[in-house]
Amino acid sequence: MLKEGYAAVTSRKVAREANVTSQLVHYYFSTMDALFLALWGRFVTANMERQARALNSPDPLGAIWNFTSHVAGTALELEFIALAHHRKTIRKEIARAGDRFRKMQIEALSPFMDDYGFGRDKGFADVLTVLLTSASRSLIMEKDLGVSVGHSRTSDYIEKWIKRLSAVRRHNCAKKRPRKQAGA
Amino acid sequence: MLKEGYAAVTSRKVAREANVTSQLVHYYFSTMDALFLALWGRFVTANMERQARALNSPDPLGAIWNFTSHVAGTALELEFIALAHHRKTIRKEIARAGDRFRKMQIEALSPFMDDYGFGRDKGFADVLTVLLTSASRSLIMEKDLGVSVGHSRTSDYIEKWIKRLSAVRRHNCAKKRPRKQAGA
DNA sequence: GTCTATATAATGATAGAC
DNA sequence: GTCTATCATTATATAGAC
Numbered sequence: 001m002l003k004e005g006y007a008a009v010t011s012r013k014v015a016r017e018a019n020v021t022s023q024l025v026h027y028y029f030s031t032m033d034a035l036f037l038a039l040w041g042r043f044v045t046a047n048m049e050r051q052a053r054a055l056n057s058p059d060p061l062g063a064i065w066n067f068t069s070h071v072a073g074t075a076l077e078l079e080f081i082a083l084a085h086h087r088k089t090i091r092k093e094i095a096r097a098g099d100r101f102r103k104m105q106i107e108a109l110s111p112f113m114d115d116y117g118f119g120r121d122k123g124f125a126d127v128l129t130v131l132l133t134s135a136s137r138s139l140i141m142e143k144d145l146g147v148s149v150g151h152s153r154t155s156d157y158i159e160k161w162i163k164r165l166s167a168v169r170r171h172n173c174a175k176k177r178p179r180k181q182a183g184a
Numbered sequence: 185m186l187k188e189g190y191a192a193v194t195s196r197k198v199a200r201e202a203n204v205t206s207q208l209v210h211y212y213f214s215t216m217d218a219l220f221l222a223l224w225g226r227f228v229t230a231n232m233e234r235q236a237r238a239l240n241s242p243d244p245l246g247a248i249w250n251f252t253s254h255v256a257g258t259a260l261e262l263e264f265i266a267l268a269h270h271r272k273t274i275r276k277e278i279a280r281a282g283d284r285f286r287k288m289q290i291e292a293l294s295p296f297m298d299d300y301g302f303g304r305d306k307g308f309a310d311v312l313t314v315l316l317t318s319a320s321r322s323l324i325m326e327k328d329l330g331v332s333v334g335h336s337r338t339s340d341y342i343e344k345w346i347k348r349l350s351a352v353r354r355h356n357c358a359k360k361r362p363r364k365q366a367g368a
Numbered sequence: 369g370t371c372t373a374t375a376t377a378a379t380g381a382t383a384g385a386c
Numbered sequence: 387g388t389c390t391a392t393c394a395t396t397a398t399a400t401a402g403a404c
Binding site: 194195196206207210214215216 | 396
Binding site: 004005007008078079081082084085086091092094095098099102103106123124126127129130131133134135137138139141142144145146147148149150151153154157 | 323
């Protein structure tokens with residue numbers, strides 16, 4: 001799917017890859033849509049866990065950026081989105097997962113908005129998650145395509161910006177609750 | 185292409201739409217790739233002109249946002265990107281156009297960076313164009329898909345932010361060169 | 369330029385033997 | 387559960403008549 005696109009995923013090729021016949025593929029997956037949905041299910045489960053682990057961090061903003069910048073995951077997601085564009089049953093599942101992912105990110109980020117210096121405007125967590133996801137998604141998509149104008153400056157800028165916010169957070173947290181261990 | 189995806193664009197369907205035979209389509213376009221490239225060429229030409237007109241504005245930042253938020257254009261671009269993902273000859277053309285579009289935006293924006301209050305950091309024009317394009321692209325892609333969490337807050341935020349910068353620019357320009365006409 | 373006819377190859381899916 | 391055989395469909399593309 002990543003190499004040749006979803007259109008190249010045929011029952012015959014899947015069968016060859018698994019060293020079985022194409023008919024056996026149909027035995028397990030009644031239709032190709034069923035096969036794609038099964039694959040998507042695996043992908044979502046694995047990614048939800050991976051994201052949950054990543055977001056369980058004192059710096060969820062950096063975690064979101066790192067997570068959404070994962071090339072293989074985003075490329076596969078984009079391929080599924082392309083597939084979803086003309087298959088109703090698949091589109092529904094992809095959209096559902098997209099909502100879940102974003103809600104998870106927002107929930108993880110919201111409690112930290114004050115620490116990051118954004119005051120108590122929790123609605124801004126929505127904006128940050130959408131913008132970060134959009135940026136990494138586009139950077140990966142364009143790099144894959146061969147477009148690169150402005151890329152290094154943009155990712156540099158975002159990463160510096162996140163580091164600065166991270167420092168703000170650490171500063172605020174140190175003030176709020178003095179550290180228990182007085183290390184060197 | 186917009187309705188059913190590039191995979192549904194076959195010589196037969198194109199022919200039916202044009203009330204001719206599929207063989208005649210092949211007479212004009214030797215391969216399907218040639219047909220897609222011809223369509224892409226039209227799309228690029230029309231959009232370059234449209235963008236040139238839009239960017240010829242005292243507020244190029246707002247122009248970029250408005251332009252890249254154009255739904256039909258972005259949806260078609262995304263479909264071409266999906267197509268490009270597994271067709272080398274097409275990918276090359278899409279990437280080339282992507283670079284040209286971005287360079288045009290950066291060139292239009294750079295001279296105004298000082299007016300917008302970003303000082304003389306012209307490199308930041310790259311960052312702004314990439315971020316704005318990414319955001320609008322993702323918003324359109326997700327809306328199309330049925331994902332909407334955080335969308336209204338994000339576009340509201342971006343639009344307010346652009347309006348604020350626009351006001352800064354007007355303020356700075358008024359200071360720089362006092363207006364010639366003293367209207368009421 | 370537009371057509372009919374056709375070559376060739378791939379696809380999703382089913383039937384039925386073992 | 388895994389196979390062989392096969393159907394029906396669709397696709398890109400070409401040859402040649404008019």
